[in-house]
Amino acid sequence: MALYFLINSLGGGGAERVVTRLSYKLNPKKIFLLEDRVQYSPPLEIEKLSTFTPADSPILKTLYIPIYVRKLKKNLKKGDVVISFLERANFVNALLGRKYKRIISIRNSIGARKGYHPYSFLIKKLYPLADFIVVPNRMLGYDLQNFVNLRKKQVIVIYNPLDIDEINRKSLESLEPLSFLKNYPYLVNIGRLTFQKGQWYLLRVFRELKRKQKELKLVLLGEGELKDYLVELAENLGLKTYVWDRDKLHEGYDVYFLGFKNNPYKFVKHSKAFVFSSLWEGFPNVVAESLAVGKTVISTDCRTGPREILAPDTDFLKETKKPEFAKYGVLMPTFERKKLKANEKLTREEKIWIDTLEGLLEEEKTLKEYEKKSPERAKDFEIEKIAKQWRKIIKL
Numbered sequence: 001m002a003l004y005f006l007i008n009s010l011g012g013g014g015a016e017r018v019v020t021r022l023s024y025k026l027n028p029k030k031i032f033l034l035e036d037r038v039q040y041s042p043p044l045e046i047e048k049l050s051t052f053t054p055a056d057s058p059i060l061k062t063l064y065i066p067i068y069v070r071k072l073k074k075n076l077k078k079g080d081v082v083i084s085f086l087e088r089a090n091f092v093n094a095l096l097g098r099k100y101k102r103i104i105s106i107r108n109s110i111g112a113r114k115g116y117h118p119y120s121f122l123i124k125k126l127y128p129l130a131d132f133i134v135v136p137n138r139m140l141g142y143d144l145q146n147f148v149n150l151r152k153k154q155v156i157v158i159y160n161p162l163d164i165d166e167i168n169r170k171s172l173e174s175l176e177p178l179s180f181l182k183n184y185p186y187l188v189n190i191g192r193l194t195f196q197k198g199q200w201y202l203l204r205v206f207r208e209l210k211r212k213q214k215e216l217k218l219v220l221l222g223e224g225e226l227k228d229y230l231v232e233l234a235e236n237l238g239l240k241t242y243v244w245d246r247d248k249l250h251e252g253y254d255v256y257f258l259g260f261k262n263n264p265y266k267f268v269k270h271s272k273a274f275v276f277s278s279l280w281e282g283f284p285n286v287v288a289e290s291l292a293v294g295k296t297v298i299s300t301d302c303r304t305g306p307r308e309i310l311a312p313d314t315d316f317l318k319e320t321k322k323p324e325f326a327k328y329g330v331l332m333p334t335f336e337r338k339k340l341k342a343n344e345k346l347t348r349e350e351k352i353w354i355d356t357l358e359g360l361l362e363e364e365k366t367l368k369e370y371e372k373k374s375p376e377r378a379k380d381f382e383i384e385k386i387a388k389q390w391r392k393i394i395k396l
């Protein structure tokens with residue numbers, strides 16, 4: 001019996017980071033990629049099953065699923081275990097057949113989607129074929145079982161792992177050539193520049209915070225298809241905006257778009273707080289990672305993940321409409337799923353975020369209290385604990 005991982009790519013996302021971390025502990029024989037993109041480099045063999053890139057048509061890549069299945073089967077023997085991550089890889093895994101043990105890992109909330117989703121039909125038809133379905137939190141498992149007809153013991157909750165030692169080591173690395181950030185109060189956000197992550201709200205909120213906090217800066221780490229929209233919005237808001245592939249770096253900017261960084265933790269370490277604006281999630285790794293760094297997290301209470309990380313003793317079905325100062329961080333109302341322009345009126349949720357962040361930045365006692373508690377919660381996601389749970393289902 002050999003163990004293999006299967007994922008769309010190893011680009012700069014949360015699922016890709018989970019695969020990289022688990023590869024060190026579970027030692028798969030190989031990682032198969034559906035696309036030709038590698039930003040993380042785990043210490044084992046990688047095989048690409050196509051030359052597609054993330055920019056290629058999702059429809060074309062979905063139609064290619066039967067070819068992926070045929071190519072993958074040529075590399076497998078009866079009884080081999082395949083663990084897949086992300087939907088298209090999960091569809092390929094589910095279709096491999098009963099000769100293999102198929103464990104699929106869900107990364108994003110199905111219940112949080114609004115209206116029809118093109119993958120809905122495939123999820124309902126193919127996910128029940130898997131031997132086990134791993135979800136990164138209880139809420140996602142609840143959503144999945146309400147959406148798909150599954151066996152009672154088919155769904156297993158395993159949180160995403162953190163390599164706390166590595167995170168803390170990297171958080172101490174130099175900020176050069178951005179060491180000037182240490183001289184300013186700044187908020188930091190990490191995430192792909194996509195609709196899901198909702199960073200346009202942070203820009204609009206930040207503009208209001210700057211009226212009182214003149215020295216405050218906003219640092220955004222990530223790449224994505226909304227880059228041009230977000231940069232234009234920042235500039236239309238009157239914010240001096242740095243873009244990693246356009247501008248000469250200096251300390252005179254208000255907003256810093258820094259692109260993808262292999263080490264985001266050093267930016268979190270020196271920030272005032274980590275701010276998270278996602279409209280929906282699965283298990284937001286960056287929330288747990290920011291706790292490991294010892295930083296206050298202010299996050300939307302979106303489905304799913306932030307509540308189970310920051311308020312583990314509360315009802316995971318709850319979604320707050322006002323600021324909730326939870327045990328390990330601050331949960332905030334989730335924003336509307338609507339892109340906004342610079343001149344549009346502030347929403348109710350934006351006003352709540354502005355008032356709450358102003359209070360936290362002006363009176364830092366609460367921030368300091370959360371910084372003391374944060375590492376305690378992060379220990380629950382320590383990689384060896386999580387790896388033991390994975391080993392158990394691999395052997396079942």
